[in-house]
Amino acid sequence: MSLTQIEFQAGGAGNAPTQVIKGRSPWALAWRRLRQDKVAVAAGVLIIILALLAILAPVISSWVGHPPNTPYNNGTNSQGLPVSPSGTFLFGTDGLGRDLFVRVLYGAQISLLVGIIATAIGTGAGVVMGMTAGYFGGVVDTVLARFIDSVLAFPYVVLALALAVVFGPSLSVTIGVISFFSWAAIARVVRGQTLSIKEKEYVEAARSIGSGSWRIMFVDILPNLIAPVLVLATLAIPTAIVFEATLSYLGVGVQPPTSSWGNLLAQAQQFYSTSWWYLVFPAGFLLLTTLAFNLLGDGIRDAMDPRTERVFAAQRKGRRAEARRAGRTPPAAEVG
Amino acid sequence: MTSPQPPEADSDVLVRVDNLVKYFPVKGAGLVARTVGQVQAVDGVSLTVPRGKTLGLVGETGCGKSTLARCIAGLIPVTAGQVFFDGTEITKLSRRAMRPFRREVQMIFQDPYGSLNPRRRVGSIIGDPFAVHKTAKGPDRKKAVQEMMERVGLNPEHYNRFPAEFSGGQRQRIGLARALALRPKLIIADEPVSALDVSIQAQILNLLSDLQQDFGLSFLFIAHDLEVVRHVSDQVLVMYLGRVAEQGPKDPVYDTARHPYTAALLSAAPAADPDAAAARQRIILTGDVPSPINPPAGCRFHPRCPKAQELCGQQEPQLETKPGDPAEHLTACHFPIQPHEDLTTSSVGSTAGLGTSTSDSSFGGGAA
Numbered sequence: 145m146s147l148t149q150i151e152f153q154a155g156g157a158g159n160a161p162t163q164v165i166k167g168r169s170p171w172a173l174a175w176r177r178l179r180q181d182k183v184a185v186a187a188g189v190l191i192i193i194l195a196l197l198a199i200l201a202p203v204i205s206s207w208v209g210h211p212p213n214t215p216y217n218n219g220t221n222s223q224g225l226p227v228s229p230s231g232t233f234l235f236g237t238d239g240l241g242r243d244l245f246v247r248v249l250y251g252a253q254i255s256l257l258v259g260i261i262a263t264a265i266g267t268g269a270g271v272v273m274g275m276t277a278g279y280f281g282g283v284v285d286t287v288l289a290r291f292i293d294s295v296l297a298f299p300y301v302v303l304a305l306a307l308a309v310v311f312g313p314s315l316s317v318t319i320g321v322i323s324f325f326s327w328a329a330i331a332r333v334v335r336g337q338t339l340s341i342k343e344k345e346y347v348e349a350a351r352s353i354g355s356g357s358w359r360i361m362f363v364d365i366l367p368n369l370i371a372p373v374l375v376l377a378t379l380a381i382p383t384a385i386v387f388e389a390t391l392s393y394l395g396v397g398v399q400p401p402t403s404s405w406g407n408l409l410a411q412a413q414q415f416y417s418t419s420w421w422y423l424v425f426p427a428g429f430l431l432l433t434t435l436a437f438n439l440l441g442d443g444i445r446d447a448m449d450p451r452t453e454r455v456f457a458a459q460r461k462g463r464r465a466e467a468r469r470a471g472r473t474p475p476a477a478e479v480g
Numbered sequence: 481m482t483s484p485q486p487p488e489a490d491s492d493v494l495v496r497v498d499n500l501v502k503y504f505p506v507k508g509a510g511l512v513a514r515t516v517g518q519v520q521a522v523d524g525v526s527l528t529v530p531r532g533k534t535l536g537l538v539g540e541t542g543c544g545k546s547t548l549a550r551c552i553a554g555l556i557p558v559t560a561g562q563v564f565f566d567g568t569e570i571t572k573l574s575r576r577a578m579r580p581f582r583r584e585v586q587m588i589f590q591d592p593y594g595s596l597n598p599r600r601r602v603g604s605i606i607g608d609p610f611a612v613h614k615t616a617k618g619p620d621r622k623k624a625v626q627e628m629m630e631r632v633g634l635n636p637e638h639y640n641r642f643p644a645e646f647s648g649g650q651r652q653r654i655g656l657a658r659a660l661a662l663r664p665k666l667i668i669a670d671e672p673v674s675a676l677d678v679s680i681q682a683q684i685l686n687l688l689s690d691l692q693q694d695f696g697l698s699f700l701f702i703a704h705d706l707e708v709v710r711h712v713s714d715q716v717l718v719m720y721l722g723r724v725a726e727q728g729p730k731d732p733v734y735d736t737a738r739h740p741y742t743a744a745l746l747s748a749a750p751a752a753d754p755d756a757a758a759a760r761q762r763i764i765l766t767g768d769v770p771s772p773i774n775p776p777a778g779c780r781f782h783p784r785c786p787k788a789q790e791l792c793g794q795q796e797p798q799l800e801t802k803p804g805d806p807a808e809h810l811t812a813c814h815f816p817i818q819p820h821e822d823l824t825t826s827s828v829g830s831t832a833g834l835g836t837s838t839s840d841s842s843f844g845g846g847a848a
Contacts, residue, residue, distance in 0.1 A: 169642060170599060345595040349658065352553055353609045354582035356575075363608075367599035 177447040184443020198252035210243035236421040266326030274334025295328040308396035378441035382434035500561035534699040536713030586659035590671035592651035596643040603639040649680035728809030738816035
């Protein structure tokens with residue numbers, strides 16, 4: 145609640161009679177809280193910058209003048225080792241004398257693509273499976289719940305290696321494997337939420353109106369699942385990115401010459417004692433990206449749940465600062 | 481009343497329930513859950529809801545009131561028994577055949593917070609019945625919804641608000657608007673005012689009675705507040721542990737309660753007038769309501785009853801008209817209270833749970 149509303153309540157009757165108090169949706173309120181969370185905002189800005197860098201990778205590449213897969217003679221020194229960061233090669237070069245900066249940006253494309261697509265597929269499947277299991281219960285639930293448990297118990301690296309051998313490693317196999325292992329965690333949470341939501345009186349009210357199962361699931365239950373699912377999905381993206389990096393590092397994910405953070409790290413391994421930049425830049429980008437997504441996810445979770453103490457503290461702090469700026473004493477009690 | 485009568489379409493009776501039974505299985509622990517017992521939530525209840533009138537359903541928490549309501553509304557399947565709505569038996573209907581009936585019966589719920597979806601706007605919640613039954617859409621639906629909002633005393637401009645932006649009483653009006661949207665014949669109100677402030681209760685009750693007249697509604701009104709039930713009801717039915725203890729027109733039941741349970745409930749209700757409250761004698765029931773998984777044999781009330789005798793634990797009393805009562809006033813009790821009988825002395829000192837007290841003589845052997 146802003147200061148203007150407090151003023152309106154305190155002495156508004158006579159001089160400000162037509163002030164309209166605007167209704168806010170739960171989403172608008174969550175968005176307001178999220179904007180006050182400096183860490184989450186910083187993480188969001190970082191993600192946007194990374195996404196822009198990834199999308200604009202071809203543009204930046206041509207602007208720098210270095211295509212991603214072209215080795216340069218001046219990219220290796222007299223001993224054939226990568227050269228260190230300089231004006232020509234911002235992040236130095238890789239083992240073949242290619243521009244590491246451009247390759248890291250192209251790697252960002254792969255990482256974000258895999259992260260977002262795999263999470264989208266996994267989330268969609270997880271929501272449908274979890275909601276079906278939770279809503280219908282009984283045998284359907286038993287079967288689906290056991291399936292979810294077995295997927296979660298599966299040694300995914302082993303399956304990924306096996307699939308890569310059978311189908312040959314490729315981007316789509318990588319995305320498929322990651323999706324297959326990311327839906328189960330979401331399905332489990334969605335199932336639990338659905339179990340609790342379907343007992344709510346408004347679901348019974350919907351049933352007494354004559355709503356069918358599908359309408360109840362998608363009109364009454366789904367909107368109440370969006371908040372937890374959004375948080376889970378945001379937190380699933382960095383997991384998927386790390387998973388892709390792991391697979392590529394092991395050589396069963398994205399294949400060279402296409403660059404990905406994982407295979408850059410694998411290639412950098414042999415140069416770790418001579419060329420620090422080769423390891424540091426891909427690893428640093430991987431770290432920053434996963435950290436940013438995790439922090440944003442935490443921020444969204446806090447914003448969605450108004451009871452979170454951290455947000456309240458931030459709000460109080462903000463309000464006190466606002467009051468100081470306005471040259472007043474801070475309001476003693478929470479309003480609203 | 482004991483033998484089932486043919487389901488003729490009686491013009492005075494909207495809903496008729498015959499011997500309704502609802503048991504919930506109790507599952508044991510383990511991988512393959514076995515049924516180890518049954519909660520006898522409703523056990524052989526018969527009732528009628530008169531057309532355009534209100535039947536009040538009274539009883540303690542856990543006596544099966546809400547289960548009975550949900551069975552009548554068709555929300556949960558019944559274990560046995562029949563429900564006739566306007567002469568049609570509805571418990572065996574398929575989902576599809578049930579649809580037209582859904583429009584005729586609507587529910588109002590106890591919790592004004594839990595019964596409205598927090599993520600949907602009010603216009604969408606009240607418009608839901610129109611959408612489900614495809615009776616109006618687009619601007620027509622909005623207009624119908626806003627008319628309904630106005631009818632229940634809400635500002636139609638609040639169409640786009642979320643439930644969280646309303647007070648408890650306003651939310652109950654939203655629930656009422658949703659229930660009325662399809663112009664039902666019967667409204668089942670499951671404790672519609674017990675979560676509200678007393679002043680708001682009165683507003684909602686008055687609104688209900690206005691709407692009853694305007695729309696010709698029948699109500700099945702469930703409450704544990706006896707004064708509220710007395711205010712709104714034409715007929716009253718008192719339930720105890722899934723069975724009917726006493727039923728009949730409002731005044732005879734309230735003024736000359738025959739069942740000791742009814743008398744105890746009445747004596748426990750707070751009175752508005754302190755003088756009347758002081759003059760009244762309280763019947764204090766001992767012990768808790770027994771578990772409906774394993775209800776007492778015979779009369780289900782006998783372990784707590786101040787008048788219980790040996791017979792009460794052995795034979796189940798029939799619901800019947802007691803001498804001196806109007807024909808519609810039915811009581812299930814072997815030893816109904818006689819006029820001017822004083823029950824308050826007997827329970828004092830009697831052992832909890834053992835109703836067969838030694839003070840039988842104080843009742844004068846049931847002398848009229």
